[in-house]
Amino acid sequence: MYDVAVIGAGSSGCAIARELSRYKLAVCVIDRESDVCEGTTKANSAIVHAGFDAVTGSLKARLNVRGSTMMPELSRKLDFAYKQNGALVLCFDKEQTAGLEELCERGRRNGVEGVRIITGDEARELEPALTDEVVAALYAPTSGIVCPFEMTLAFAENALANGAEFRLSTCVNGIDKTDGGYTLRTSSGDIQTRVVVNAAGVYADKLHAMVSAEPMKITPRRGEYMLLDKEAGGLVTHTVFQQPTRMGKGILVTPTVHGNLLLGPTAEDIDDKENTATTRSGTAEVRAKAQLSVKGIPFGKVITGFTGLRAVGDTHDFIIRECSDAKGFIDCAGIESPGLTSAPAIGEYVRDIVTGILSPEKKPDFIDERRGIVHFAALTEEERNELIKRDPAYGTVVCRCETVTEGEIRDAIDRPLGAVTLDGVKRRTRAGMGRCQAGFCSPTTIALIAEKLGIGLLDVKKNGVYEKEAADNA
Numbered sequence: 001m002y003d004v005a006v007i008g009a010g011s012s013g014c015a016i017a018r019e020l021s022r023y024k025l026a027v028c029v030i031d032r033e034s035d036v037c038e039g040t041t042k043a044n045s046a047i048v049h050a051g052f053d054a055v056t057g058s059l060k061a062r063l064n065v066r067g068s069t070m071m072p073e074l075s076r077k078l079d080f081a082y083k084q085n086g087a088l089v090l091c092f093d094k095e096q097t098a099g100l101e102e103l104c105e106r107g108r109r110n111g112v113e114g115v116r117i118i119t120g121d122e123a124r125e126l127e128p129a130l131t132d133e134v135v136a137a138l139y140a141p142t143s144g145i146v147c148p149f150e151m152t153l154a155f156a157e158n159a160l161a162n163g164a165e166f167r168l169s170t171c172v173n174g175i176d177k178t179d180g181g182y183t184l185r186t187s188s189g190d191i192q193t194r195v196v197v198n199a200a201g202v203y204a205d206k207l208h209a210m211v212s213a214e215p216m217k218i219t220p221r222r223g224e225y226m227l228l229d230k231e232a233g234g235l236v237t238h239t240v241f242q243q244p245t246r247m248g249k250g251i252l253v254t255p256t257v258h259g260n261l262l263l264g265p266t267a268e269d270i271d272d273k274e275n276t277a278t279t280r281s282g283t284a285e286v287r288a289k290a291q292l293s294v295k296g297i298p299f300g301k302v303i304t305g306f307t308g309l310r311a312v313g314d315t316h317d318f319i320i321r322e323c324s325d326a327k328g329f330i331d332c333a334g335i336e337s338p339g340l341t342s343a344p345a346i347g348e349y350v351r352d353i354v355t356g357i358l359s360p361e362k363k364p365d366f367i368d369e370r371r372g373i374v375h376f377a378a379l380t381e382e383e384r385n386e387l388i389k390r391d392p393a394y395g396t397v398v399c400r401c402e403t404v405t406e407g408e409i410r411d412a413i414d415r416p417l418g419a420v421t422l423d424g425v426k427r428r429t430r431a432g433m434g435r436c437q438a439g440f441c442s443p444t445t446i447a448l449i450a451e452k453l454g455i456g457l458l459d460v461k462k463n464g465v466y467e468k469e470a471a472d473n474a
Helices: 011-020 059-078 094-110 120-126 148-161 201-209 280-293 339-358 381-390 406-414 422-429 442-453 468-473
Strands: 002-007 027-030 087-091 116-119 136-140 144-146 165-167 172-178 181-186 189-198 218-228 239-242 252-255 261-264 302-313 319-323 326-333 397-399
Touching (some): 002 011, 011 148, 011 326, 027 189, 059 094, 189 201, 319 339, 397 406, 406 442
Antiparallel strands (some): 087 136
């Protein structure tokens, strides 16, 4: 019997698990995939939003600003990449500057520090590549960028170090109410728990309906992106937005924490919760709209495109609450943008709901720090030489595009919650994220995974579940 079962190992689920691991609670995190960060979290804009967009007084606004302010300290303690690079929201029509002023005032009401309106010329002083059509901009200096994979893995590994369990490749097929809580019927057997936290992304409405008659609908909003090589990464230094609409914050142009340039996303509401295909029309839209903001985008440097699904709730706000007709069942649903930014604050918010139900004691020995994988490419020559002396595997470069070594890949596979797929290694080390997109490093990475798991080379997967029963029931 667990005290809390968190369904969903994305950024919210892992942040919740970390916060709950501060207490004397038996916590498990369940996900149908073989790794954390396989859903919405793996394909997004990687932006730490300042908090000027969310409606004042909404849960989004509150948790966005709180999450943003938490990010610098968390990145230091948990060792994940984060940079406060600031953001610009562009206006292309003088008649629409009133909307920009409204956005600025909303940011001030939400508690965003330093937000202000600047002229088009002032914006071009900050970003010379902005188009001549920009007449004004909202400047938000506290906006940032983050590595969503590293952040989520950091939450997960820290939760694990503090006693949380992870039951991956485990699909929840049904939920039954019991006298003591809930029975989760899963592809890996029944799981008993006193409290359930539903952080299942685009599937949160399906799980909610298993126990509650309260209406909930989650709509997948598909967003397509283009990623450019690091040679294009310096075109802009700030995150460049366009004025938002009801469908989102428009097509952005932003550097990434690893030095690439990212364009996107589109916004298309769909019914299919699995449709992450890229399309010709989506690529064309990203390309056309990005050029409205920034001139000279070198589209010949595009190295990949990808699509993510945002979980949009019908309340237009985050849905985080205990069900009135299912006590002990807590929804954490509709976590669309700015969900990634809000994740650490969501962790606190859900923690407070759970501890209000269970009244647990705090752990006196909670571990609040974690060290990530050493990135060989970021080291000085002296540091590299010292590392190779300690472990010669760091002297063998496997991924030439990103200068990722065998030592890093072995660490990614061997560490707690180690990678078991090619994508798992990629998210932890960046092997395969460079311009050749895994064309050269995959064979060696496959061999290292197969060696660790004791399976054949042809049994190594790009992503997904490993157990057949889990796969059959997903």
